[in-house]
Amino acid sequence: MAEKKEKVPRQPMPEQDPKVRARNFEEVPFGYTPETAMLEASRCIQCKNPGCRQGCPVGIDIPGFIKEIAAGNFAAGIAKIKETNALPAVCGRVCPQEVQCEAKCIVGKKGDPVAIGRLERFLADWERKEGEVKIPETKPATGKKVAVVGSGPSGLTVAGDLILNGHDVTVFEAFHKPGGVLLYGIPEFRLPKEILFAEIHYLERLGVKFQCNQVVGAIVSLEELFEEGFDAIYVAVGAGLPYFLGIPGENLIGVYSANEYLTRSNLMKAYLFPEYDTPIVVGKNVTVIGAGNVAMDSARTAMRLGAETVRIVYRRSREEMPARGEEIHHAEEEGIELFLLTAPLGFSGTDEGRLTTMHCKKMELGEPDASGRRRPVPIEGSEFDLDCDLAVISVGAGANPLLTSTTPALELNKRGYIVADPATGKTTMKGVWAGGDIVTGMATVIQAMGAGRAAANSMEDYLKLGW
Amino acid sequence: MFKILSRRELAQGTVVENVIEAPQIAKKAKPGQFVILRVNETGERIPLTMANTDPAKGTITLIYQVVGKTTALMKTLQVGDALLDIAGPLGKPTHVDNIGTVVCIGGGTGVAVLHPITRGFKQAGNKVVGIIGARNKELLIMEKEMTQASDILEVCTDDGSCGYHGFGTDLLKKRLESEKVDLVVGIGPVPMMKFVCSVTKQYNVPTLVSLNAIMVDGTGMCGCCRVSVGGETKFACVDGPEFDGHQVDFDGLSQRLAGYMAEEKESMDRFRNSCSCKG
Numbered sequence: 135m136a137e138k139k140e141k142v143p144r145q146p147m148p149e150q151d152p153k154v155r156a157r158n159f160e161e162v163p164f165g166y167t168p169e170t171a172m173l174e175a176s177r178c179i180q181c182k183n184p185g186c187r188q189g190c191p192v193g194i195d196i197p198g199f200i201k202e203i204a205a206g207n208f209a210a211g212i213a214k215i216k217e218t219n220a221l222p223a224v225c226g227r228v229c230p231q232e233v234q235c236e237a238k239c240i241v242g243k244k245g246d247p248v249a250i251g252r253l254e255r256f257l258a259d260w261e262r263k264e265g266e267v268k269i270p271e272t273k274p275a276t277g278k279k280v281a282v283v284g285s286g287p288s289g290l291t292v293a294g295d296l297i298l299n300g301h302d303v304t305v306f307e308a309f310h311k312p313g314g315v316l317l318y319g320i321p322e323f324r325l326p327k328e329i330l331f332a333e334i335h336y337l338e339r340l341g342v343k344f345q346c347n348q349v350v351g352a353i354v355s356l357e358e359l360f361e362e363g364f365d366a367i368y369v370a371v372g373a374g375l376p377y378f379l380g381i382p383g384e385n386l387i388g389v390y391s392a393n394e395y396l397t398r399s400n401l402m403k404a405y406l407f408p409e410y411d412t413p414i415v416v417g418k419n420v421t422v423i424g425a426g427n428v429a430m431d432s433a434r435t436a437m438r439l440g441a442e443t444v445r446i447v448y449r450r451s452r453e454e455m456p457a458r459g460e461e462i463h464h465a466e467e468e469g470i471e472l473f474l475l476t477a478p479l480g481f482s483g484t485d486e487g488r489l490t491t492m493h494c495k496k497m498e499l500g501e502p503d504a505s506g507r508r509r510p511v512p513i514e515g516s517e518f519d520l521d522c523d524l525a526v527i528s529v530g531a532g533a534n535p536l537l538t539s540t541t542p543a544l545e546l547n548k549r550g551y552i553v554a555d556p557a558t559g560k561t562t563m564k565g566v567w568a569g570g571d572i573v574t575g576m577a578t579v580i581q582a583m584g585a586g587r588a589a590a591n592s593m594e595d596y597l598k599l600g601w
Numbered sequence: 602m603f604k605i606l607s608r609r610e611l612a613q614g615t616v617v618e619n620v621i622e623a624p625q626i627a628k629k630a631k632p633g634q635f636v637i638l639r640v641n642e643t644g645e646r647i648p649l650t651m652a653n654t655d656p657a658k659g660t661i662t663l664i665y666q667v668v669g670k671t672t673a674l675m676k677t678l679q680v681g682d683a684l685l686d687i688a689g690p691l692g693k694p695t696h697v698d699n700i701g702t703v704v705c706i707g708g709g710t711g712v713a714v715l716h717p718i719t720r721g722f723k724q725a726g727n728k729v730v731g732i733i734g735a736r737n738k739e740l741l742i743m744e745k746e747m748t749q750a751s752d753i754l755e756v757c758t759d760d761g762s763c764g765y766h767g768f769g770t771d772l773l774k775k776r777l778e779s780e781k782v783d784l785v786v787g788i789g790p791v792p793m794m795k796f797v798c799s800v801t802k803q804y805n806v807p808t809l810v811s812l813n814a815i816m817v818d819g820t821g822m823c824g825c826c827r828v829s830v831g832g833e834t835k836f837a838c839v840d841g842p843e844f845d846g847h848q849v850d851f852d853g854l855s856q857r858l859a860g861y862m863a864e865e866k867e868s869m870d871r872f873r874n875s876c877s878c879k880g
């Protein structure tokens with residue numbers, strides 16, 4: 135066995151100790167060093183027909199950028215990624231790689247896949263810290279004006295693409311700061327806001343104008359934007375309508391929607407109260423209902439705010455949990471308990487209306503339902519109570535009607551989402567495109583960006599050639 | 602940045618009126634709508650109703666009672682200072698129609714919110730009776746404006762220092778006894794609105810109230826402002842802020858409004874201390 139080259143294992147990314155990090159808001163993983171990144175990059179076998187690329191919703195030239203890392207050409211590597219992905223520091227952190235690029239990695243067939251997400255993150259961080267963020271030349275001004283409504287990843291992608299083509303781009307955002315879910319949903323310990331601000335600043339330097347505090351539909355309608363001289367509009371307002379459970383006691387103090395809980399903590403920085411003015415209920419015993427990324431973020435936030443116990447209550451089993459594997463793993467490491475096959479029945483509280491108890495019932499898995507997953511059915515007589523003074527409901531979100539209800543020309547589907555051509559993002563209203571969560575329902579950052587890229591291409595054709 | 606163009610203290614400095622430069626909002630706003638503002642980078646987002654708008658001058662008027670940290674901080678702002686963020690107009694405008702006789706009853710700072718609505722009903726051709734009250738004469742606000750906005754204005758104080766000695770609801774009751782009233786609009790502290798509704802219910806007169814639930818985004822995104830109306834959960838920011846008062850669960854609203862009392866006190870104490878340090 136003398137000559138056989140020793141196989142390099144998938145390189146781990148150093149992380150904060152779970153005990154320590156469970157009480158702070160700093161980012162969990164530290165990222166690769168250049169040496170580790172080059173070592174990890176050496177694991178890529180540079181496939182002729184790379185599976186990884188098909189797994190990435192925006193088709194990044196993955197072998198291309200990994201080759202540059204292996205050779206130590208970090209500037210060339212990041213340039214390669216930025217041909218197709220404007221937010222690599224974000225995607226490297228929050229993409230569900232285990233079901234996307236890394237799921238299709240050839241090396242992963244026999245062992246662990248190449249850590250594509252970590253490498254992408256490495257290059258983006260390297261550029262932000264060491265390199266010089268290059269401002270590409272924009273094409274000569276076309277005199278065309280584009281409005282982007284909503285500043286989440288989908289809107290930012292369209293803004294970034296169209297500004298390079300020489301159009302005059304304005305992004306309208308309802309909140310007082312741009313970023314969408316990246317700002318108000320995903321917490322600091324998973325996506326440091328400094329990264330987001332750097333990306334926004336980059337777009338500003340390219341010439342994108344951001345107009346915050348603009349609730350489109352209330353302060354201005356889409357028709358009025360056209361009257362003001364905009365030639366095309368991209369609508370990416372996200373899935374901003376919280377679902378509640380419709381069970382008794384849901385209006386008690388201490389019961390939050392995940393949207394409210396995370397917005398208070400992330401956007402309003404309630405975790406820094408009283409330095410920041412916005413308060414938040416700090417729970418001692420916390421339950422989080424639901425098991426997606428949003429639920430993990432809420433549970434881990436509650437832990438960091440000082441909870442003694444944090445429980446995730448989910449009515450199906452572990453296999454059905456929709457959150458990224460890494461988030462579940464991190465949550466469990468931080469001491470968050472999973473109450474699987476458990477359904478909430480109601481809440482009760484004190485005379486002053488403060489939550490004290492959540493009533494639950496045990497479930498078992500029955501026949502498969504419409505979604506192909508085995509339907510949870512209640513077990514008779516299995517009711518039990520959990521002490522809790524904070525409950526965060528994160529069972530999904532719907533389509534917020536604020537904009538769409540004031541824009542009759544936009545066709546909606548039964549659930550209130552905007553109908554748009556999946557290939558181009560074109561809506562039923564002339565000059566209006568839509569994409570991201572307001573079209574698909576809550577999906578992923580990279581899918582929202584993919585929709586933005588497709589729409590930007592179609593909008594470019596329109597601005598040149600017409601509808 | 603939204604510049605403060607004028608500043609006036611009312612009710613012995615417990616209430617402040619600011620005229621603010623916000624041309625885009627001034628152009629769009631209708632009676633009954635509100636804005637959400639943030640004073641500075643560390644500030645909370647708070648909702649305030651537009652007591653007046655001037656599309657020609659590009660201004661909105663906010664009248665607020667100083668109750669906690671944010672409103673106390675706003676009180677310290679002078680003409681020429683600016684608020685960091687204002688988003689609006691938010692909420693559904695008041696549905697103003699010519700329906701006959703309308704009684705508009707306001708308590709405390711609620712009168713500021715009531716004023717544009719009262720004016721709207723009068724302009725629509727209704728007979729408008731205004732009833733405004735406060736604890737005493739000094740705390741009474743907008744008497745002059747309300748006189749202009751109504752056909753008849755009745756004033757009351759808890760201590761009898763001005764107008765009728767007693768509660769506005771007594772005057773309301775008398776009015777409902779003596780003539781046919783088609784609509785009552787009641788705006789003020791939650792206990793007052795609850796009381797108004799219990800009176801109008803006896804006389805079977807439809808009643809509109811404006812709910813001051815705690816809010817974060819004001820666009821229907823977070824659910825913080827939820828109130829139970831007719832047994833259904835509604836979001837005050839987008840479904841309201843005005844609702845059929847006979848359907849509102851006022852006790853639930855009161856409880857939710859008290860949800861952050863300890864934190865509000867902590868914020869306020871910190872603010873007071875930091876002020877006195879500076880002298």
Ligand SMILES: Cc1cc2nc3c(=O)[nH]c(=O)nc-3n(C[C@H](O)[C@H](O)[C@H](O)COP(=O)(O)OP(=O)(O)OC[C@H]3O[C@@H](n4cnc5c(N)ncnc54)[C@H](O)[C@@H]3O)c2cc1C
Nearest residue numbers: 284286287288308314315319350372570571577578579582
């Ligand atoms: C807590 C949480 C964690 C998540 N974790 C992950 C993850 O780990 N990985 C992943 O891939 N995905 C994750 N997601 C999903 C992902 O964030 C979304 O799919 C993605 O952000 C959708 O992008 P978008 O641009 O369509 O909308 P959003 O990001 O929702 O942005 C929409 C923007 O539009 C603004 N807006 C709304 N209405 C108006 C209006 N009328 N006028 C002007 N502006 C308006 C909103 O304020 C917001 O800023 C997570 C989502 C949440 C909530």
Ligand SMILES: Cc1cc2nc3c(=O)[nH]c(=O)nc-3n(C[C@H](O)[C@H](O)[C@H](O)COP(=O)(O)OP(=O)(O)OC[C@H]3O[C@@H](n4cnc5c(N)ncnc54)[C@H](O)[C@@H]3O)c2cc1C
Nearest residue numbers: 647648649650665666669670671672813814815816858865
């Ligand atoms: C649609 C709407 C319109 C309003 N219009 C007016 C107005 O025209 N004039 C006026 O004086 N007040 C108005 N209010 C109430 C005003 O928003 C609160 O008084 C203000 O937020 C208090 O902030 P604070 O920091 O000074 O006090 P805090 O110390 O935060 O709170 C003191 C009191 O204000 C309530 N409150 C706290 N935070 C909020 C919040 N984010 N939203 C609503 N209430 C809160 C609390 O229940 C508490 O009773 C309105 C409220 C709503 C919802």
Ligand code: SF4
Nearest residue numbers: 190225229234235251
């Ligand atoms: S954008 Fe996401 S899916 Fe595509 S390569 Fe990067 S991490 Fe993988």
Ligand code: SF4
Nearest residue numbers: 178179181186239240
């Ligand atoms: S599939 Fe895996 S090994 Fe092949 S090119 Fe992509 S990352 Fe490299």
Ligand code: FES
Nearest residue numbers: 817819821824838
């Ligand atoms: S304030 Fe968030 S939904 Fe009304």
